Amino acid sequence: MTLVDEGHPGARAVTVWTLQVLDPSEVMPGRLPAFAVEWQRVDGDKAELSADLYERVGRAWGWVDRIDWTNAEWAAWANRETLHLFLGRVDGEICGYVELDQQGSNVEVAFFGLLANFIGKGIGGWLLGEGLREAWLLPGVERVWVHTCDLDAPTALSNYQARGFVITDTAIEWRLPLLPES
Template sequence: MNAVMDVTTWYLEQTSPADLRPGRPPAMSVQIVRAEVSSPEFSRFLYTAVGGDWQWTERLGWTWKQWKECLDRPGVETWVAWVRGTPAGYVELDAREGEVEIAYFGLLPYAIGQGLGGWLLGEGTARAWDMAERRPGLRPTRRVWVHTCSLDGPAALANYKARGFRVYDEKLNVPGDEDEGETPGPWPGAGPRD
């Protein structure tokens, strides 16, 4: 029988660029680059490599066309952190009506604990605030928001708060009759990492 697990979801926001508190620069050399060509294959790789251990399952069943449609929407940007030519993490932004959601954010497993998370979140949030400068036709950003839950990495909520995000809502929900402790891993059959 599968266990049912309560999941807490926190919704956080910034309402001014002045709210942002950048993370400490990492000790290693890291570049953040916008993925300017919409590539469903690359975006799905990032999604599974980062979210496979944290119950990111919403997009696993998406077709190539669904990925392409999402990535081609005006206001969607993907920013990738690179360490020595290897992706270390990413931030996916989704702007709508003057609000930018940090739709996805995280690090690949090898990069966790290397001092990159706070820095990458700060850099991604800064790009959410100045998105209208890069994207003619978008309204200037008046709010940046994100949600995280108790299934995400143990440092996620603290990192958002440390970057200046404030909790504006909290919900307790029961996602379903599945065992939320089983993570899909970065590819079918991979399972969680030890």
């Protein structure tokens, strides 16, 4: 969806929440999945994988702000020392990911999500909990925060809250739906 001004023809209101956790003791880990999930930190060149996961996970939820990024833009984003990429894997297959963007003493959960065939299998809470654990291991962290909206998975907001996030702001943005792919 494309961000537009209120009143733009065809625009729809999207509720956006900002949430935060201010202390690692507030984090509630997710329940262990009923099957083995491997947690993997990605080091080295993360650009291609970051772009691929953004598209594969986010397309269903309207993540389009970076769809048109070039390889150079993805490299500039993903290969920074302050960007941390983690994967969940089931039987070697990527099931989901967490991208953490450290901004001084703040860490943003920049992207988090599951691939479609792993939604509803009890992985999301655990994966997010692992991402939060990693965020609080980074040096100097005082706050972990995230944006989510009513376009994200129906359980996104409740999952963040179950892990200890507290809503600090609610806003309305106006967005245009994507045109169907031809």
